Amino acid sequence: MSDIQEQQASIAITLPDGTVRTVPSGSTGFDIALSIGKRLAEDALAVTVNGRPTDLHAPIHSDARIEIVTFDSPLGHDIFWHSASHIMAQAIEELFPGSRFGAGPATEQGFYYDVASEHRFREEDLRLIEQKMLEIGKRDIRLKREEMKRSDAIAYFTSVRNDPYKVEILNDTLKEVETVSLYHQGSFTDLCSGPHLPTTAKLKAVLLTNISSSYWRGDSSRESMQRIYGIAFPSEKLLREHVARLEEAKRRDHRKLGAELDLFMLSPEIGSGLPVWLPKGAIIRSELETFLKEEQRKRGYLPVYTPHIGNIGLYKRSGHYPYYSDSQFPPLTYHDEDGKQEQYLLKPMNCPHHHLIYSSKLRSYRDLPIRLTEFGTVYRHEQSGELNGLVRARGFTQDDSHIYCRPDQLVDEICNAIDLTQFVFLTLGFAEVQTRLSMHDPANREKYGGTEDVWKQAEKDVREAADRMGIDYFIGIGEASFYGPKIDFIVRDALGRKWQLGTVQVDYVMPERFDLSYVGSDGQKHRPVVIHRAPFGSMERFIGVLIEHTAGNFPLWLAPVQAIVLPIAEDVHEYAKTVHAALLAAGIRAEIDMRSEKIGKKIREAEVGKIPCMVIAGQKERDTGEVSLRRHRKGDMGSFSVAALTDMIGKEITERI
RNA sequence: GCUGAUGUAGCUCAGUCGGUAGAGCACUUCCUUGGUAAGGAAGAGGUCAUCGGUUCAAGUCCGAUCAUCAGCUCCA
Structure with missing residues (x-):
């Protein structure tokens, strides 16, 4: 087939909505995205061809189902973050020459790269690396895919890249594979099956979150590497939203809420890990x-x-003791008068x-x-x-x-x-x-x-x-x-x-x-x-x-304090006490706040304490024999007789709503 | 267990160059008696995680230990 004929040949592209377009053979995902809309072409990160993730600028030569991948999808995240990990590696290589790279995948929450370096990375380094990554983004480097025989790749990573980790992967994990792919990105090259972003310019916002250690290939007998975690986005706005979500997660952390709401404690005097x-x-x-x-x-x-303990023989028999001896408290050893030894295990x-x-x-x-x-x-x-x-x-x-x-x-x-x-x-x-x-x-x-x-x-x-x-x-x-x-x-x-x-x-x-x-x-x-x-x-x-x-807002049947009676002023304390007593008599876990504080403050504290029902009693309620109910995070629910209130609350508790 | 970080009042956090410790909230007392998310004033509260070292002097510098946090490894 001559070049001219090839250019003239056309292929049928099926889009996700079922429409079929005819485009010249050799068209790329980008060409197709552009034909759909300028905005889509701008947002496009990659393309799936018959479901297979592919580089945006890879030519397509036969009829195919095509889907343009943008950041707004799990696959888009995956590709974006995977490329971000390569950009981070390049930044690290430029800042800390001699660094070697192990594995650098995308994760569900971002990406990481395992780095072997003389340099011990610190928090300050992360800010530097972030700056360098954004700079690499601004350089608008086109990523180039190159396929080569595995043996050539081994030679390349041995002599050109001088990266023993990639060589090990090529010799071991990929030993059955004939042809492997490399991605070139300016001065940086990585062994990678891809696909990747078309250009580093897609990276607009990055946050490197922490440094930890990891074992090379997850094997604790191998050397440990420095793992740098991060997350990246195609816009500043998305990063800000991500940071806001992290803060919300921090607020919901059970360790924090557990202390704030007096639910449980951990004390080194009792022992680590014993709540x-x-x-x-x-x-x-x-x-x-x-x-x-x-x-x-x-x-x-x-x-x-x-019982909480058992003879060690029991666990030897079950196989748990030999299998899990590392993660058990050591046996309690007991000698009787005859010097006979018995051993017990905390079960x-x-x-x-x-x-x-x-x-x-x-x-x-x-x-x-x-x-x-x-x-x-x-x-x-x-x-x-x-x-x-x-x-x-x-x-x-x-x-x-x-x-x-x-x-x-x-x-x-x-x-x-x-x-x-x-x-x-x-x-x-x-x-x-x-x-x-x-x-x-x-x-x-x-x-x-x-x-x-x-x-x-x-x-x-x-x-x-x-x-x-x-x-x-x-x-x-x-x-x-x-x-x-x-x-x-x-x-x-x-x-x-x-x-x-x-x-x-x-x-x-x-x-x-x-x-x-x-x-x-x-x-x-x-x-x-x-x-x-x-x-x-x-x-x-x-x-x-x-x-x-x-987030600590338990359903009523689980709430440690289900209701709190809030008298408005001291002259209704007696009435408030009768309301409190009625709630207790109905089996409701109720408290009463008779401090000389204003109602606004009592309500605020009950809200912060996440108490589901605030039962407010003032002169008005006392005169009608009612109470007014305010529900946590919902506000004023109106007035009820005390009997109607206990029925209502009691029903919600028994039904475990 | 490994790598890194952190540890100051009940909580959240300041504390400069090494010179005997500070705020806000919470707490206690007093004043205030009020209507749906913070009324006012005063007071009390600390072996700066623990142990050791350097120093005339350590919250601050160094080491060890303990605990916590993130990740790795593990998870009956």
Whole structure:
């Protein structure tokens, strides 16, 4: 085909709205964007060709579905931030020559680059690097993609770039790949599959947020690198909005709100990572426990209590002690008069105790399923750097149950556990819950107990239950626990970090290790299956996330103080007391503010304290036998008789709205 | 555990060059008795995280420890 013929050939481009355009072969995403509108061409960052992200200026030679990618999409963020990480690397290279670069991807919240440098980066350096990045933006450098054979790339990064990290990636991660791509950006070149921004000029605002360390390739035996995090935007305005969101997240931080609202405390005198519930926080926890206990009673669960410690043999038998010895408090060692030694472990989990309850008597197939349940406090010596308020603690309470069932009951029981978890999340107002099916990694068999056949069966059961419940899930390979696959319910905190809350886990391994059995209809012994499940997960973590989710504005049934009576002046104190007494008599957690402060101040403090109901009593109300109600963040709701008020509040509490 | 940062009144934070500690809010008392987000005045409150070092002198400089924060690694 001659050049002339090629230029004359045309291709059909299908746009997202279904319209088809005919353009010359070799047209680029940019040409197409420009033909749609000038504004779109300005905003265009890249293009997807038949769903594949592609550089904006890459020529397109055949019919294709095309979508112009702008910053206003997850893919747009990804491409923008990935390019920003390259621009940061270039800035660092210009400011600190000799720096070498490891991995520099986009993340959900921006980007980072792992840097190996003689220079120890400090906060001040970040401002310098930001300035340099904006300057590189102003230089309007066109990014050029170059494809070369892997062997040529190895030579290039060895001699020209002198970057051993990229060479290692080429020799290792990419060893199966024949042709790799490089992106040139002025004096800087990176190994990268792309796509990238057409020019550095798209970068208009950048904020480098922090410096931390990371291990090269995530391997703690390899050298540690300096990881610099940042976020970037195509406009100043977007950056300002982002900073405002960060500030809002800071206001919602459960550690901050927990202290302000007197919910819990952490004290080095008690111990790192050992939260203590203050009276107001204890109310929330107790209400949640009551709620779940009621629900579980309806669903056939049997409450049990077990001690906080257990003989170490129990955990050796279960496999937890050898598997998790690093993250447990050291054993308590006890010598009796004869010098015989016994060792106990602060229990890191509740299951072994429950298994022994199960096997304490002979079970018939008619008895199953047996659902043992306990709010069991467990202790795990988490790494110090991991501790985080309530969401990562060393002492915490699981709403733990173990369901012992026959294999033919398993899928039904998993479904029941999923249903309960969904009911809990729905009641607490968590709409954005991600569900992960946590499967084992067959390439890593030594991490897991049981046989491959058992795992296949368990994972099939989990998947069948999730499908039957119509859950929208994703698969997490290698996320299973050592004894079985899990269904994990994951939510995000105020800062966008993900936390696993509820979990449903299938276990064929523990029944084996604890030799659990039941007598079947054939009179023979059979092995039950165990489901471990915890809808809240940990009470501490759940409440931590709940604090951030609600910003401390709890629903009425959970609010530590549900109502506060605010007398306007001293001459109505007697009347206010009768109102207070009526609220208490109706079972409402009510306080009364009889200080000699003006009503405006009392209201302000009740608002700041996030008390849902402010019950205002003045001369007017006393004369009519009414009170006026002001709802937190809603304002004046009008006047009600005291009886009508207690009914209204009481109804909202029992219905857990 | 690793890397970096931080630690001053109950809270949020000042504290210069090393020279014996300050504000606002909260708290206590008094005045004020008021109508839907801050009335006024006075007072009290500190082993500057802990331990050690340098110095005539340390909140300030150095070291260790503890705790917290961000990230990494881990998560039954």
